[in-house]
Amino acid sequence: MDLWRTAIVDAGPMHLRVRGHDVLDLMRHSTFTDLIFLLHHERLPSAAERRLFDAMLIGVADHGAGAPSCAAARLAASGNRQSLSAAIAAGVLTIGDEHGGAGSGCMELIAAGLDRVRRDRLSFQAVAADLVDDAIATKTRLPGFGHRVHATIDPRVDVLFTLAQESALAGDGIRFSRALECALGERVKPIPLNIDGALAAILIDLGLPSMVGKLLFIIGRVAGLSAEVLEEYTREKPMRITIPVTYDGVPPRTDGQ
């Protein structure tokens, strides 16, 4: 009976292979970032691709204990000190379209834009302006743009795009993300690309599917959550966190309804 299939790992009795590569060879000669690339791209990266992946993973690993992912992980570590994995999982669960996961939506947006550029032989500027006008009309936000803290510019975006340009990996994804940023600035107000959006542009140029926009954030963030949970376990007492709440519902009632 064949219950499960997989094309990723071949866990033979004496040998373990990932995408056909011997794991012992990978352990001897590759980096963890190489393996992350291989697991999602089906081949090993070039040196320049590895550099970009390292920079992206570092850029998203930790944004401080006030981020929802970190706060939820610490709350779980605070109430349930029997399972490190429970705390890390609680942090992972806060990651979605609204927190850390906008990269996937942004990749779909860029891909749709580039499709239209090619199909209709339009300029990047024209398509970007159209997409911004659509967002204005439907009152939706463009995923990958704007940040709660970095109101004007996120310096990590420049680092990532500079790395991509220096190694000739910058392509239409980055170009189109910049066109969207310009169109937003002209038609709405300056709303700079954020780190999720920068990941999206680069991942498009590296040829990865849109779900990786979210998955790469999760992989990087788990490293940060791990350290935060370790600190909560070793430095803080259980149940230390107090969150003030205001009740704003119906008044007391005694009628049973």
Add this chain to the structure above:
Amino acid sequence: MDLWRTAIVDAGPMHLRVRGHDVLDLMRHSTFTDLIFLLHHERLPSAAERRLFDAMLIGVADHGAGAPSCAAARLAASGNRQSLSAAIAAGVLTIGDEHGGAGSGCMELIAAGLDRVRRDRLSFQAVAADLVDDAIATKTRLPGFGHRVHATIDPRVDVLFTLAQESALAGDGIRFSRALECALGERVKPIPLNIDGALAAILIDLGLPSMVGKLLFIIGRVAGLSAEVLEEYTREKPMRITIPVTYDGVPPRTDGQ
């Protein structure tokens, strides 16, 4: 009001620092593995330490879809296709002392053994023999030894220990783990060190706390789970997995009790 404290990340308005290091600098010059080391060790690794961390993370990233972590992640992806993070979290939750987390228990075992070697001025062999005799008497298993598939030897252990020895990072942790393996073979039967145990021995020699035995497994495994979940979403239909169950409880009853 100060609800939370952290010593890991300084998320100032314009700069983000991890353990005092500027994140932009880290993005430009460091690897993701460097950052993982920094987050848990409070300093950056040497080249040899980085090589060992890379090999350990690669060694635990994925053991195939039949492992509990992978199976649970794929089941979640199969029933709940609205959240990649839900599927990865389901996989993480299967990691505990019994699956992937034995490294923590093994680190505590090795640390306790080394304490006794130093305090009582005993040989590694004598202390290891005592610990094995204790386990026989209490009918407990030594964490970090034995494997369902690799009955005789896990080749990844040799790769890791060879890397450690070639770079002069092998220390008392590895020596004592080998002493335990010998004592087990002499007193019980050959039960080789497994990958969790190898991680434990090396992490002791690198000076990391015992919780990292579990955390490092989680960080590595999340990379594998991410790829497995991506494959489940893109290649398989929802609810494809059928698990045969046998009922072996009480017979039908109609008495209302």
Add this chain to the structure above:
Amino acid sequence: MDLWRTAIVDAGPMHLRVRGHDVLDLMRHSTFTDLIFLLHHERLPSAAERRLFDAMLIGVADHGAGAPSCAAARLAASGNRQSLSAAIAAGVLTIGDEHGGAGSGCMELIAAGLDRVRRDRLSFQAVAADLVDDAIATKTRLPGFGHRVHATIDPRVDVLFTLAQESALAGDGIRFSRALECALGERVKPIPLNIDGALAAILIDLGLPSMVGKLLFIIGRVAGLSAEVLEEYTREKPMRITIPVTYDGVPPRTDGQ
């Protein structure tokens, strides 16, 4: 500073109130099902509404260890025996549109259909036929219809609908769900309403929002997962579950690419 607001629970220093009701009074006089109704509907149920809620919660509590939710919970209990909540959470995470959560989509489908019936003064039959034709044209499945095991009819649906009719709580939601079932039978093949769809029809008639289609399933299922996890902890050894996997990916390669 006001970080959080809530309209549900007033946790004053000496009294705890839910939706304005004193918790001590509820503990003395109400059932857990009353409270579940109150938490989601903002008032206590009538006796007939309570009866229906009880029947629905019992109907979804457990479908056996082969269901994804149960299998994932048992896998987590198998690998991570340090946290009961981790195992239950792993089970909850498998619940989505494809497993247990179709009730929400079905409620939206029924609500959209009833809107059209009222707005365009059409018959239930005409609107149901249109919706089925739309589904055929777009090759989508109607949420709440069809089941892997109960190919012809799920007997729990009849029990629920009979209870609703006997207590005069059956309304347009149930009528329209039956119209959809007829239209499917005429235009495609017999695909009976499943338990998720029955919940959806009844919840529409009780005036609850569509998210409750999923939430009620989760609340009921957690009771079943709890018992399954308890059994796994007390009756089974860790890591007992073996899942056969077939590798069907690329062959071994040694070229480093």
Add this chain to the structure above:
Amino acid sequence: MDLWRTAIVDAGPMHLRVRGHDVLDLMRHSTFTDLIFLLHHERLPSAAERRLFDAMLIGVADHGAGAPSCAAARLAASGNRQSLSAAIAAGVLTIGDEHGGAGSGCMELIAAGLDRVRRDRLSFQAVAADLVDDAIATKTRLPGFGHRVHATIDPRVDVLFTLAQESALAGDGIRFSRALECALGERVKPIPLNIDGALAAILIDLGLPSMVGKLLFIIGRVAGLSAEVLEEYTREKPMRITIPVTYDGVPPRTDGQ
């Protein structure tokens, strides 16, 4: 091949049975609380047992949005609005020995005390005094005693114990928990039984295993989390929650170490 066994649910092709009871019969005649009792006790409850279970489940369902379980669920709903089950699971993961789960430890404490009363023919008072002295000597807290908010007395405890006494279900569990409370007051200071401890005493008297101390809390709390998550989705914007953090680690450094 027999991969899984279960003694709880018999999911035959046309009939679904829980512990031998036909699910259709249960749906028609039983309450959800009956089923929860049956799933964990292997028989249906008496009317008095049902009343106690209802009161316990209501008592733990929700303590307000500041509790770790609720806060984590709302954080997940705030960042990841694609999966209701992800938010509820995040809340469940905060439940452990320190939050909501002390009932299990308290049940083990009471059971150990009652064993000693019977074995050594000692008075409840004498054994309780010994256990408190042990806790003082080892500087440990007794699980099930003390509360962050209800410093002197939790009124829910009285409601539960009164219900138990009125229906003649109060037994040695409640008696011994009160003996512990007295001994604490005499030897340390007044530290009243909390809601977890009250559950523990009653569950001992009902003959349930200690893990149910935690599981019953989870089942009740999931009902509250469900309503809180529903409110967060429908009333609040994503990413609305701001948590102030203070960095108290090492200063900026530029030496690369």
